[in-house]
Amino acid sequence: MKIEIITIGDELLIGQVIDTNSAWMGRQLNNAGFELSRVNSISDSEEEILNILHEASQRADVVLMTGGLGPTKDDITKKTLCKYFDTQLLFDEQVFEDIKNLLKVYVPNINELNRQQAMVPANCTVIRNPVGSAPIMWFDRGGTIYVSMPGVPSEMKNAMGNEILPRLLKRFSNGIIVHKTVVVSGIPESSLAEMLSEFERSMPDFVKLAYLPSAGRIRLRFTGRGKDKDRIERTLDKLIAQLETIVGDSILAYGDLTTVEVIAALFTHKKISLSTAESCTGGNIAHQITKLPGSSNYFKGSVVAYHNEVKINLLNVDSAQLEQNGAVSQYVVEQMAQGVRTKLGTDYSVATSGIAGPDGGSQDKPVGTIWIAVAGPNNIESACFSFGSQRERNIVRSTEMALVMLKKMVDRDRS
């Protein structure tokens, strides 16, 4: 069974917007056991849309389209779909109600353009969109499924996750697919692949292992295929137990969890509290924590101490020591962690101080030098890292590493 994606929008072809939707959809489809065979990006042109629809229908069983559904003149997908499917637009009362409900908080008067958004091709199945004003359209013709959804990532994700993937799974269920993911931290991909080469060779044919690396961590995804769900599950569990004997305490999580999700579960379960003191991460640790619902259960707050005077005045870092050691030092980062833990009255805290770049490095402390400290009821630990010259990477890697160090301390304290 073949699936193609068509992303529509001039902004993609002139490079004003990077197409992140396709990668997200590819990942979801893959996790569900489907195979994406091609991604096509085209402009907002009727001719291009008609051509690609015709071509894709020759190759694929499912064609997923995103984009071109906004209320403005350059959004022509809906009209073009009518032409392709030889039908016309009809007013849909339910869609119009949904749009009115969605917009009422910030649009005083519904206008003609909003009304036009409630027009849908007569021969499609309309799927309601609870997070945006463009309806999702599902067409079934000649054995091919076509789905048109908005290009806004949050709307696309909602549509894919809640509506389209479940429908595709129902329609094209062929055999059982089981995924189990284990997250490994602190081992480079090439070293891990070497450690696991024997293990991988010993795996049965119906199991596949994928390496999914991201900043400082690798998700190992086991995929088992077959007819007997219990047997697949048991096999995967046995393999994961074997994996434990090889990589040991480098396992950060069982399941496809981010590190901040692991921290959230741990802190909520143990009823302990957390604060952060951030210099080079600039609030990103707090942001990653508070992005998740329920974070107020354990997270009290953060002091983003970007300037040295904030470190001194709000976190009680000793100014003479700061002067002597520099802000990027073991002494300062440990004082920051102690300071925020005391000031905010939490069980644990993490602190970061480093040179994110691109400027501010020296021979002694080049860009990428980053100190991280974790403080808890029993002790304080710190370490220095070097994550290279890219600013964004330094922020992301420091955030990840601070949370990993925190998890290890809590595990030790509470085991």
Add this chain to the structure above:
Amino acid sequence: MKIEIITIGDELLIGQVIDTNSAWMGRQLNNAGFELSRVNSISDSEEEILNILHEASQRADVVLMTGGLGPTKDDITKKTLCKYFDTQLLFDEQVFEDIKNLLKVYVPNINELNRQQAMVPANCTVIRNPVGSAPIMWFDRGGTIYVSMPGVPSEMKNAMGNEILPRLLKRFSNGIIVHKTVVVSGIPESSLAEMLSEFERSMPDFVKLAYLPSAGRIRLRFTGRGKDKDRIERTLDKLIAQLETIVGDSILAYGDLTTVEVIAALFTHKKISLSTAESCTGGNIAHQITKLPGSSNYFKGSVVAYHNEVKINLLNVDSAQLEQNGAVSQYVVEQMAQGVRTKLGTDYSVATSGIAGPDGGSQDKPVGTIWIAVAGPNNIESACFSFGSQRERNIVRSTEMALVMLKKMVDRDRS
């Protein structure tokens, strides 16, 4: 003249890697006056590569390929090109010398895999790659140009910028394309489209207007095409002046800038300083600010006051008033803004306090109720918003709105 991109790699289709190359190439091509008509992403499969080459050759004058040129066994582009162009691989002495020179610093012994990288199809023009070990291959057949280059972004960028674009410009004389972008804030897309309908109708045929909406803002992109660059530029400038008379002070920026980039330029230029006090945004405002290099020029820090005791202890919010009004109130958010401005000693500050959701709402203050305050040397301003039920959207919209309010206050204070 039509250009297509083909990106090759399983990692693109399973979503392990986001294809950023295509957007970069699209931008460069567009700036050079070329039009990218399609992007195709396919897997490392001989059949898929042969098919797409055949299809693209029917549609395009130039086919730019990236990926599949590495030394490992899943990289099959070169072999497949030989099949497509009905030729064979030959050893290229110059390429081998280049590879040896490039690798000598970190590979002690050149191995068989490196030798294989010096094999190139007999009928291509080889373009030397000074920054990587894969040669760039240029084919010219039946009036169509095909270029195969590495997928590693730094190598692709070097090849495109220094070799391929100059050759394309020499070969194809082309028209001029000029883009100008204006960012509008605080007007929903459908209302803006209505306000501009007359204006759009009056635009000359050689100008196109695109709406690119994101959280709380819309980028309006004018695109002019023709032969006379000055004339196009003058026309776009005149249109933008007309736009000003319609949307007035809703214009946030001239140019394709994020709101935080506008703030960074404004604060750096005026030599003024900023701090933030964040409850519901949880550090995201500080994170967005500090993600940009040079933010330490104007940003001193933030207090992420997630719990009420942090608001009271670190920001001097009056506990009796907090008790009486609740944390999500005008009184508290204004005290937070005042508190952080005083504590951190900055010229300006912003503060947020709201219910991001999904829990914590009440009849009185439903999820999505968010107070934002901005404090400056002359006054303090606050407003209440309602951004709906989605947590992530509430965080993103609040961040954007706080920065917009801040910009407006600074503009008024300093004009």
